[in-house]
Amino acid sequence: MKTDDELAEAYNAALALEKAGDFAAAAEAYTRVLALDPDDHGGAAVRLAAMGLGDTPVRAPEAYVEMLFDQHASVFDDIxxxxxxxxxxxxxxxxxxxxxxxxxxxxxxxxxxxxxxxxxxxxxxxxxxxxxxxxxxxxxxxxxxxxxxxxxxxxxxxxxxxxxxxxxxxxxxxxxxxxxxxxxxxxxxxxxxxxxxxxxxxxxxxxxxxxxxxxxxxxxxxxxxxxxxxxxxxxxxxxxxxxxxxxxxxxxxxxxxxxxxxxxxxxx
Ligand SMILES: C[S@@+](CC[C@H](N)C(=O)[O-])C[C@H]1O[C@@H](n2cnc3c(N)ncnc32)[C@H](O)[C@@H]1O
Structure with missing residues (x-):
C-alpha cells in the first residue's frame, strides 16, 4: 500500500538522521512521520523526546507499545x-x-x-x-x-x-x-x-x-x-x-x- 511505503520510507529516513546525530533534521523528519501516522506506531514522539526535542509525552503511544512488543514477543525472554x-x-x-x-x-x-x-x-x-x-x-x-x-x-x-x-x-x-x-x-x-x-x-x-x-x-x-x-x-x-x-x-x-x-x- 502506498501509504505504508511512504510511512516506512519517512520513518527510515528519520531514523537514519537520528543515528547520524543530525537531530535537527531528524526532528523535522519525525514530524513528517507523525503527520503520516498520527497513531505513532514508530514511537516518533518518544524518539523526539529522547533526543531532547519536542514536549515530553504523557505516555508512550499505545500503537507503538503494541507493535514493539508484538514484534519482539518471540525473542523477548531470550533478549x-x-x-x-x-x-x-x-x-x-x-x-x-x-x-x-x-x-x-x-x-x-x-x-x-x-x-x-x-x-x-x-x-x-x-x-x-x-x-x-x-x-x-x-x-x-x-x-x-x-x-x-x-x-x-x-x-x-x-x-x-x-x-x-x-x-x-x-x-x-x-x-x-x-x-x-x-x-x-x-x-x-x-x-x-x-x-x-x-x-x-x-x-x-x-x-x-x-x-x-x-x-x-x-x-x-x-x-x-x-x-x-x-x-x-x-x-x-x-x-x-x-x-x-x-x-x-x-x-x-x-x-x-x-x-x-x-x-x-x-x-x-
Ligand atoms: C518490558 S515488558 C515487561 C513484561 C513483564 N511485566 C515482565 O516483567 O517480564 C513491558 C510490557 O508492558 C506492556 N505494556 C506497556 N505499556 C502498557 C500499557 N499501557 N498497558 C498494557 N500493557 C503495557 C508491553 O506490551 C510489554 O509486554
Missing part, C-alpha cells in the same frame, strides 16, 4: 532475561517475601508480557489475572497455564474501567517505562484494589543532574524515567503509602547497568 540480565519479577518476589508475604487471593499483573511475573509469583496467590497491550505477549503468557484470566488491552483503561472483584496484589514489572504520567494508573489501581492491597512495581531513573527538576522524562533509550519523589507523591495522591523502595539494576543496555527503583506500596 531481556538472558542477554540484558533482566530479573525484576524475581526481585519483586523477594521484596514481597521480605516485607509483605501475603498470602494473597487475587494477583493482577499489569503489562504481564510473556508472564515472567506470573511465574515468579505463582505460589503467592490463588488467582491470577494478566493484561497487556500486545496480543503476541499475551499468547506467550497463556502458554504458562498460570493465569486464570488474560486480557489484551491498555492497563490504564483496564484499571479505570474494569468491574470485577478487587485484587489484593497488583504488580507492574518494567511497565512504568512506557508511561510518563502515572496518576491515572495509580488512581485506577487503587480503585480496583482491596482496602489492604499491596502494589509492587519497578521504575527506571536517571541521575538528578539529567532529570534537572523534571518528575519524569524520556531517557536516551526511549523509555520513561521517574524520580522517586514523584512516584511517592503520585502514590499518596492515589491513596497508597510507599512502604519500600530499593535501588535496583533493571537491565543492562549495551553493557551498562540501567538503574531503577523497586517500589512496594500499600493501600492507605
Amino acid at each position: 531481556l532475561v538472558d542477554q540484558l540480565g533482566y530479573h525484576v519479577p524475581i526481585l519483586v518476589r523477594q521484596v514481597l517475601l521480605d516485607h509483605a508475604p501475603g498470602p494473597y487471593r487475587r494477583l493482577l499483573d499489569l503489562g504481564c508480557g510473556t508472564g515472567l511475573a506470573g511465574v515468579a509469583l505463582s505460589d503467592m496467590s490463588s488467582h491470577r489475572t494478566g493484561i497487556d497491550l500486545s496480543a503476541n505477549m499475551i499468547d506467550l503468557a497463556a502458554e504458562h497455564e498460570l493465569y486464570d484470566e488474560l486480557y489484551v488491552g491498555d492497563a490504564v483503561n483496564f484499571a479505570q474501567e474494569v468491574d470485577d472483584e478487587p485484587w489484593d496484589l497488583v504488580v507492574a514489572t518494567d511497565v512504568l517505562p512506557y508511561l510518563g504520567d502515572v496518576a491515572a494508573l495509580f488512581a485506577g489501581v487503587r480503585r480496583i484494589s482491596t482496602p489492604d492491597a499491596v502494589f509492587g512495581f519497578s521504575t527506571e531513573v536517571l541521575p538528578d543532574d539529567v532529570m534537572a527538576g523534571r518528575e519524569f522524562m524520556v531517557g536516551p533509550h526511549q523509555r520513561f524515567v521517574h524520580t522517586l519523589t514523584y512516584v511517592r507523591s503520585a502514590l499518596e495522591a492515589a491513596g497508597f503509602t510507599m512502604v519500600h523502595a530499593s535501588d535496583i539494576t533493571v537491565r543492562h543496555e549495551e553493557g551498562t547497568p540501567q538503574p531503577g527503583h523497586l517500589v512496594l506500596a500499600k493501600a492507605a
Whole structure:
C-alpha cells in the first residue's frame, strides 16, 4: 500500500538522521512521520523526546507499545532475561517475601508480557489475572497455564474501567517505562484494589543532574524515567503509602547497568 511505503520510507529516513546525530533534521523528519501516522506506531514522539526535542509525552503511544512488543514477543525472554540480565519479577518476589508475604487471593499483573511475573509469583496467590497491550505477549503468557484470566488491552483503561472483584496484589514489572504520567494508573489501581492491597512495581531513573527538576522524562533509550519523589507523591495522591523502595539494576543496555527503583506500596 502506498501509504505504508511512504510511512516506512519517512520513518527510515528519520531514523537514519537520528543515528547520524543530525537531530535537527531528524526532528523535522519525525514530524513528517507523525503527520503520516498520527497513531505513532514508530514511537516518533518518544524518539523526539529522547533526543531532547519536542514536549515530553504523557505516555508512550499505545500503537507503538503494541507493535514493539508484538514484534519482539518471540525473542523477548531470550533478549531481556538472558542477554540484558533482566530479573525484576524475581526481585519483586523477594521484596514481597521480605516485607509483605501475603498470602494473597487475587494477583493482577499489569503489562504481564510473556508472564515472567506470573511465574515468579505463582505460589503467592490463588488467582491470577494478566493484561497487556500486545496480543503476541499475551499468547506467550497463556502458554504458562498460570493465569486464570488474560486480557489484551491498555492497563490504564483496564484499571479505570474494569468491574470485577478487587485484587489484593497488583504488580507492574518494567511497565512504568512506557508511561510518563502515572496518576491515572495509580488512581485506577487503587480503585480496583482491596482496602489492604499491596502494589509492587519497578521504575527506571536517571541521575538528578539529567532529570534537572523534571518528575519524569524520556531517557536516551526511549523509555520513561521517574524520580522517586514523584512516584511517592503520585502514590499518596492515589491513596497508597510507599512502604519500600530499593535501588535496583533493571537491565543492562549495551553493557551498562540501567538503574531503577523497586517500589512496594500499600493501600492507605
Ligand atoms: C518490558 S515488558 C515487561 C513484561 C513483564 N511485566 C515482565 O516483567 O517480564 C513491558 C510490557 O508492558 C506492556 N505494556 C506497556 N505499556 C502498557 C500499557 N499501557 N498497558 C498494557 N500493557 C503495557 C508491553 O506490551 C510489554 O509486554
